[in-house]
Amino acid sequence: MGPVGICGSDIKYWTHGYCSGVFVLRAPMVLGHEGAGTVVQTGSKVKNLQVGDRVAIEPGVPCLRCRVCREGRYNLCPDMQFCATPPIHGNLCRLYKHPAAFCHRLPERVDLEQGALVEPLAVAVHACRRGGVRTGCLVLVCGADIDDGRLAFAKEIGADYVINVRGLEEPIAAQQIITTAGSAPDVTIECSGSDYSMTLGIHATHPGGSIVQVGRGSQVPSIPLTIAATKEVDIKGVFRYANCYETAISLINSGQLPNLKQLISHRYPLAETEVAFKTAMSRDAGAIKVIIDCDQ
Incomplete structure (x- = not known):
């Protein structure tokens, strides 16, 4: 393996032994699922890859036989084998074996660090597809909205407006967002896992728009569904991604995401994995x- 990014789910397993209240560790498990690397060996039946190819690893391997797989929504496969989701080991290691069909060759101009970012980028691609984001859409992203440092960074890499909603009740915060942007957002993408943000999104989203839930909030959230129904705001879930890797790689290769690598704030060798995790956790x-280079 080469670079592997630390995800929030990795931190939850490391600190609490479970993620989303559903996936629970029962035995030791290797973490990591945001990875890229160089092929060092292939099986006798592999035709799409050869030794020396650089690849981004799509961590979920579905059965490809069940109804949702046949419908193309293989991310919902009940028999999914996903890196670093119990009991499947992740790819935070020097050598890692993975089915060739889910190893995506990287173009020459896409380096391995960008390859490791393909996994979280695929989540963004899937979220935009679920929300119906298109050219000209006004999109509200909830995720960094009580942290001034992260909001400043979001502004630096391309956000048109940023608002710190700390201390504001949801309807007031929603109105401030609408006033600042000059219109209600067509699509809200909730990435924080906060019930507050889901409520904020319901109040802020334009009637007939959609809310995409990427973050994982409480198991039984208290949100104003009646308001969402009255506004005909569609609430759509996101669980990982399907058929998004090639699009994500193409976006990077085409140069449409020039600021992508600015997302990498810290780099560590494999020997300093514990330090890397503590850094990822620290406000x-x-x-x-945070990226861990398994080749170092």
């Missing part, structure tokens, strides 16, 4: 995306 460190 004082100002971490955005």
Whole structure:
């Protein structure tokens, strides 16, 4: 393996032994699922890859036989084998074996660090597809909205407006967002896992728009569904991604995401994995995306 990014789910397993209240560790498990690397060996039946190819690893391997797989929504496969989701080991290691069909060759101009960012980028691609984001859409992203440092970074890499909603009740915060942007957002993408943000999104989203839930909030959230129904705001879930890797790689290769690598705030060798995780957890460190290089 080469670079592997630390995800919030990795931190939850490391600190609490479970993620989303559903996936629970029962035995020791290797973490990591945001990875890229160089092929060092292939099986006798592999035709799409050869030794020396650089690849981004799509961590989920579905059965490809069940109904949702046949419908193309293989991310919902009940028999999914996903890196670093119990009991499947992740790819935070020097050598890692993975089915060739889910190893995506990287173009020459896409380096391995960008390859490791393909996994979280695929989540963004899937979220935009679920929300119906298109050219000209006004999109509200909830995720960094009580942290001034992260909001400043979001502004630096391309956000048109940023608002710190700390201390504001949801309807008031929603109105401030609408006033600042000059219109209600067509699509809200909730990435924080906060019930507050889901409520904020319901109040802020334009009637007939949609809210995409990327973050994982409480199991039984208290949100104003009646308001959402009255506004005909569609609430759509996101679980990982399907058929998004090639699009994500193409976006990077085409140069449409020139600021992508700015997301990498810290880099560590494999021997300093514990330090890397502590950095990813620390608010004082100002971490955005922490990368561990398994080749170092």
